[in-house]
Amino acid sequence: MSDSISPCDEHGPAPVLESRPVIVEVRNVNKSYLRGSHIIPVLRDIRLDIREGEFLALMGPSGSGKSTLLNLIAGIDKVDSGSIVIGGVDITALDETELAHWRATHVGFIFQFYNLIPVLTAFENVELPLQLTGLSRAERREHVETALRVVNLANRMDHYPAQLSGGEQQRVAIARAVVTDPTILVADEPTGDLDRASAREIMSLMCRLNRESGKTIIMVTHDPKAAEAAQVIRHLDKGYLNHAHP
Amino acid sequence: MRILKLFFRNAFRHKLRTGLTILGITIAILAFGMLRTLVNAWYAGVEASSANRLVIRNAISLVFPLPLAYKDRIRQVEGVTLVSWGNWFGGVYIEEKNFFPNFAVEPRSFLALYPEYLLPDMQRSSFLSDRKGAVAGKKIADRFGWKVGDTVTLKGTIFPGNWEFTIRGIYRGKDRSVDETQFFFHWEYLDETVRKTAPRRAGQVGYYIIGIANPNLAGEVSAAIDAAFKNSLAETLTETEKAFQMSFVSMTEAILIAIQLVSIVIIVIIMAVVANTMAMTARERIGEYAVFKTLGFGGRFIAGLIFGESLFISLLGTAIGIGLTFPVAAAFHDYLGTYFPIFFVEKETVLMGVAAGILVGVVAALFPTWRAVRIRIADGLRRIG
Ligand SMILES: Nc1ncnc2c1ncn2[C@@H]1O[C@H](COP(=O)(O)OP(=O)(O)O)[C@@H](O)[C@H]1O
Ligand SMILES: [Mg+2]
Numbered sequence: 001m002s003d004s005i006s007p008c009d010e011h012g013p014a015p016v017l018e019s020r021p022v023i024v025e026v027r028n029v030n031k032s033y034l035r036g037s038h039i040i041p042v043l044r045d046i047r048l049d050i051r052e053g054e055f056l057a058l059m060g061p062s063g064s065g066k067s068t069l070l071n072l073i074a075g076i077d078k079v080d081s082g083s084i085v086i087g088g089v090d091i092t093a094l095d096e097t098e099l100a101h102w103r104a105t106h107v108g109f110i111f112q113f114y115n116l117i118p119v120l121t122a123f124e125n126v127e128l129p130l131q132l133t134g135l136s137r138a139e140r141r142e143h144v145e146t147a148l149r150v151v152n153l154a155n156r157m158d159h160y161p162a163q164l165s166g167g168e169q170q171r172v173a174i175a176r177a178v179v180t181d182p183t184i185l186v187a188d189e190p191t192g193d194l195d196r197a198s199a200r201e202i203m204s205l206m207c208r209l210n211r212e213s214g215k216t217i218i219m220v221t222h223d224p225k226a227a228e229a230a231q232v233i234r235h236l237d238k239g240y241l242n243h244a245h246p
Numbered sequence: 247m248r249i250l251k252l253f254f255r256n257a258f259r260h261k262l263r264t265g266l267t268i269l270g271i272t273i274a275i276l277a278f279g280m281l282r283t284l285v286n287a288w289y290a291g292v293e294a295s296s297a298n299r300l301v302i303r304n305a306i307s308l309v310f311p312l313p314l315a316y317k318d319r320i321r322q323v324e325g326v327t328l329v330s331w332g333n334w335f336g337g338v339y340i341e342e343k344n345f346f347p348n349f350a351v352e353p354r355s356f357l358a359l360y361p362e363y364l365l366p367d368m369q370r371s372s373f374l375s376d377r378k379g380a381v382a383g384k385k386i387a388d389r390f391g392w393k394v395g396d397t398v399t400l401k402g403t404i405f406p407g408n409w410e411f412t413i414r415g416i417y418r419g420k421d422r423s424v425d426e427t428q429f430f431f432h433w434e435y436l437d438e439t440v441r442k443t444a445p446r447r448a449g450q451v452g453y454y455i456i457g458i459a460n461p462n463l464a465g466e467v468s469a470a471i472d473a474a475f476k477n478s479l480a481e482t483l484t485e486t487e488k489a490f491q492m493s494f495v496s497m498t499e500a501i502l503i504a505i506q507l508v509s510i511v512i513i514v515i516i517m518a519v520v521a522n523t524m525a526m527t528a529r530e531r532i533g534e535y536a537v538f539k540t541l542g543f544g545g546r547f548i549a550g551l552i553f554g555e556s557l558f559i560s561l562l563g564t565a566i567g568i569g570l571t572f573p574v575a576a577a578f579h580d581y582l583g584t585y586f587p588i589f590f591v592e593k594e595t596v597l598m599g600v601a602a603g604i605l606v607g608v609v610a611a612l613f614p615t616w617r618a619v620r621i622r623i624a625d626g627l628r629r630i631g
Contacts, residue, residue, distance in 0.1 A: 067624075068624075071623075071624045071627075074540075076539075076540055076623040076624055076627070077622070077623070077624040097544065100539070100542045100543070100544055101542060103540065103541070103542045104541060104542025105542075109540055109541070111537075111627070115533070115534075115537045115627075117252075117534060117537065117538075118259070118534075119252065119255035119256055119259060120252070120255075124248075128538075128541060129541050129542065131248055132541070132542050132543065
């Protein structure tokens with residue numbers, strides 16, 4: 001697909017996507033918002049396939065609907081029309097409760113502003129999604145410790161978010177996103193609030209998750225440097241998704 | 247367990263705000279408890295009255311006496327078991343501000359009618375056999391340092407002169423609803439003296455108190471007594487002790503209702519204050535609630551967070567407030583016991599305080615919960631950015 005050298009390559013070879021099953025199928029999705037009496041179309045007839053193990057970057061100017069599309073795929077917003085099938089489940093057909101349950105098991109979230117719970121320690125933040133599973137206390141501890149080791153923060157488990165740097169908080173957030181071993185990872189401007197060095201660290205971590213653990217990642221960014229890590233880059237403009245190009 | 251930790255920690259995120267809110271609730275609950283206790287103190291005489299006792303007074307007014315001669319006619323009325331009589335004496339001990347109620351009573355029947363005044367047998371018999379003997383309540387005896395055997399002089403206001411009494415007994419109340427600030431002595435002693443100094447006032451009583459066999463027949467007995475003295479020189483008005491006590495209170499009833507209203511208003515105000523605090527808190531955390539929802543936590547969890555925090559704050563304030571009500575009420579009683587002989591925090595007041603605290607916590611959580619549960623995740627997340 002692309003000949004350019006991805007900074008991810010040091011973490012292993014890019015998967016040959018054509019041989020992989022499509023895990024996310026976005027079909028004819030439309031979404032608009034009501035502002036006062038105006039209907040503002042945000043996404044128009046979006047069609048997108050994402051394959052298992054793919055690292056996709058969604059780019060585009062501010063306000064082009066990147067977050068909206070990501071939220072729809074992650075099941076935290078509702079389409080106006082169209083369907084989104086993920087791992088064989090049409091999530092546009094699920095009700096609130098089913099969707100909440102589906103998110104808990106299938107989606108890992110990484111936000112621009114980390115969104116850690118300030119009154120919980122790094123450990124407790126990472127443990128949070130596991131509270132909704134049937135895992136025992138000991139199993140949860142094991143999972144949390146593993147996840148924090150992956151992001152190289154095993155020694156900061158008892159720190160509160162306020163005691164961590166931005167980059168460290170984002171790493172905790174990544175640990176929280178992967179601890180349930182979700183089907184897809186969604187990241188909305190994960191480096192948007194970080195300095196260069198921390199941003200590079202976060203991207204390297206995402207690469208490892210993609211190349212070494214085979215995670216499917218959908219990342220919104222308007223940082224070309226960050227997008228370099230992705231294997232596929234798609235552009236959104238005025239609600240339209242442009243064709244794939246390197 | 248995890249949610250408990252969360253709302254506990256959340257409650258102390260803004261220590262000053264939470265502290266001030268708790269302080270507000272504490273003061274509100276304290277004020278509520280004190281006002282309730284004040285109202286109860288006002289009604290103490292009514293509460294302490296017995297359904298077995300009727301009070302007979304001059305139909306025109308309590309200030310006009312009744313002839314002692316009525317006692318035999320009254321005794322003959324069916325249903326009457328005991329007849330006692332007395333006069334409000336209105337004596338002053340040293341100076342006006344040492345006020346306490348004092349009465350001249352027919353001692354034997356009086357003690358029989360008021361079993362709630364506990365008097366040791368020895369003191370009882372020495373009181374009965376001493377014409378100039380008197381019995382004082384524990385609280386005034388303590389207040390003036392009186393012991394059995396002491397001589398006490400009261401300056402008469404209604405009955406002029408200096409009156410000497412020997413304390414023969416100190417009574418205690420059967421329970422704390424009994425007034426322990428009264429002082430009573432032999433009606434004979436009063437009447438004898440009056441006979442010499444103002445003969446026209448002799449043989450007159452201020453009121454009769456009678457015991458009846460069946461409280462359910464109080465109306466019939468009262469009617470029979472009043473009928474017996476119809477068209478006589480001094481017509482009677484007979485009513486239950488409760489109604490009699492109530493006639494004193496009802497003069498001030500409007501004030502009492504106002505006080506009760508104020509106590510409710512205080513709770514409503516603190517409800518608004520706590521609701522505002524919780525709304526402010528929840529608004530700041532809309533993004534966090536959205537994160538919880540994103541991770542798959544449901545509305546019930548969010549509701550639990552907000553209700554838990556709100557109830558935690560409210561009940562903490564309530565607990566401190568109720569805890570303070572007791573010492574404050576005690577101090578108040580020490581200071582103003584003269585006017586409020588019965589002044590204690592009733593169990594009911596405590597329960598109402600707790601109920602008010604729970605109500606405040608629940609009401610304060612309602613609106614923020616409704617908002618937090620309803621808001622769409624995507625909108626909630628946008629609040630962070
Ligand atoms: N909840 C909403 N209500 C109204 N308008 C919204 C809402 N969410 C997004 N929009 C609008 O939709 C457009 C796309 O938003 P967004 O997906 O956040 O853009 P991007 O992430 O590409 O910057 C913007 O014009 C934004 O103002
Ligand atoms: Mg965005």
